[in-house]
Amino acid sequence: MKIKGDTVVMGIIGYPLKHSLSPIMHNVAFKALNLNYVYVPFPIKPDNLVQTIKFLPKLGIKGVNITIPYKEEILNFLDEISEDALLIGAVNTVVIKEEKMYGYNTDGNGFYQSLIAAGFNPDGKKVLIAGAGGACRAVAFTLCKKGISDLNLAVRSFTKAEALANDLNSHFSTDIKVTYIDNLTEEEVSEADLIINTTPVGMYPQVNDLAPLKVKFLHSNQFVCDLIYNPFETKLLQEARKKGCRTLNGLGMLVYQGAEAFSYWTGQEAPIDLMSKAVLKSLLNN
Ligand code: NAP
Numbered sequence: 001m002k003i004k005g006d007t008v009v010m011g012i013i014g015y016p017l018k019h020s021l022s023p024i025m026h027n028v029a030f031k032a033l034n035l036n037y038v039y040v041p042f043p044i045k046p047d048n049l050v051q052t053i054k055f056l057p058k059l060g061i062k063g064v065n066i067t068i069p070y071k072e073e074i075l076n077f078l079d080e081i082s083e084d085a086l087l088i089g090a091v092n093t094v095v096i097k098e099e100k101m102y103g104y105n106t107d108g109n110g111f112y113q114s115l116i117a118a119g120f121n122p123d124g125k126k127v128l129i130a131g132a133g134g135a136c137r138a139v140a141f142t143l144c145k146k147g148i149s150d151l152n153l154a155v156r157s158f159t160k161a162e163a164l165a166n167d168l169n170s171h172f173s174t175d176i177k178v179t180y181i182d183n184l185t186e187e188e189v190s191e192a193d194l195i196i197n198t199t200p201v202g203m204y205p206q207v208n209d210l211a212p213l214k215v216k217f218l219h220s221n222q223f224v225c226d227l228i229y230n231p232f233e234t235k236l237l238q239e240a241r242k243k244g245c246r247t248l249n250g251l252g253m254l255v256y257q258g259a260e261a262f263s264y265w266t267g268q269e270a271p272i273d274l275m276s277k278a279v280l281k282s283l284l285n286n
Contacts (some may be wrong), residue, residue: 001031001038008037009060010265013052013074014067017043021279023067025258028278032271037062044070057099063265064094065258078103083097086144090136091283093223093261106260107135107253111227113260114252119251120194120223123147128192130154130181130213131199132161135227139198140164142174151190153212181212189217195240197226202234210235220244229254230283235251255279 005056011024026039042064044052054077056064066074071090075081079090079100085091091103114124127148129136132155134227151174155161161178168176179188182249189195195218196212211226213236218224225239229250237247 003038008062010063011040011042012065013042014046015043015045017041024143024282025275029262029275032274049217053181057096062096065128065261066092084140090134093264105138106257107198108138110257111139111253112142113256118248122194124149124189126150127194127195129196129198130211132164136198137164144168148174150175153178154184156181168192184214184222186217195224196235202236203228204230207231214251216238217246218243242270
């Protein structure tokens with residue numbers, strides 16, 4: 001990659017960012033399409049967030065991803081926010097045009113696209129989700145929008161989950177309930193067509209931890225997803241595979257959310273296969 005006087009700067013704002021795969025993924029994509037863009041990490045500490053965001057347009061930066069812990073706070077600084085991002089209450093992609101900042105959320109659609117690519121259409125399906133944090137909000141809003149019939153949020157603390165259920169109820173006709181994860185019954189687990197772990201349980205380095213989803217009740221007609229991609233196959237996905245379930249990790253969500261952000265910035269279709277291979281290679285080498 002040659003950085004020149006007119007190279008367009010893009011990047012990711014979050015803290016910490018040491019393990020982010022987005023720079024690898026986007027720089028591979030810019031290179032493949034011969035675009036004069038470069039994507040860099042901006043690890044911004046909380047005290048410096050406000051000044052940083054205000055200066056982005058003045059630095060000529062054309063777009064950024066926003067990640068943990070700023071996906072909600074960024075909403076306060078944007079000129080326009082997409083309908084989906086407003087519904088979800090978080091922005092992970094910002095486009096900067098003529099000193100104005102436009103916010104989008106591509107996380108939920110990224111998950112949905114990865115499901116479709118894996119051959120599972122959630123329309124009309126019953127869904128069980130573990131967790132009710134930021135990633136869950138994006139996934140839950142998108143799945144309700146795409147027509148799932150039922151959603152059971154299985155959580156260890158009710159406050160955030162009930163707020164999410166209320167938000168979802170005010171926009172969709174999906175049948176929604178909140179359950180204590182430790183009290184999940186055999187019927188609640190086995191009736192779900194799609195089961196998604198949105199908790200960090202099982203993520204590196206705690207790779208032997210099993211998401212508390214009562215795997216003994218899983219059966220081979222179910223599709224089980226984990227938003228985690230490191231490790232590539234979590235303990236939950238291993239157990240689900242042994243039960244004959246189809247499984248999907250979070251790598252596709254990462255790549256498809258990045259691909260949609262790429263299109264917002266460049267107006268071009270992202271080279272998804274190349275992005276996916278670059279991320280996979282980086283994960284395998286670390
Ligand atoms: P978050 O906002 O912190 O939410 C985590 C949720 O998990 C909360 O509801 C939390 O409950 C629950 N939880 C944590 N430990 C639990 C346990 N032992 N038992 C039951 N529930 C537990 O995090 P997030 O941003 O949503 O991220 C969640 C996961 O998704 C992470 O592993 C992250 O890496 C992954 N992710 C992947 C992608 C991708 O592109 N593949 C994108 C975003 C996130 P409390 O509220 O009670 O703490």
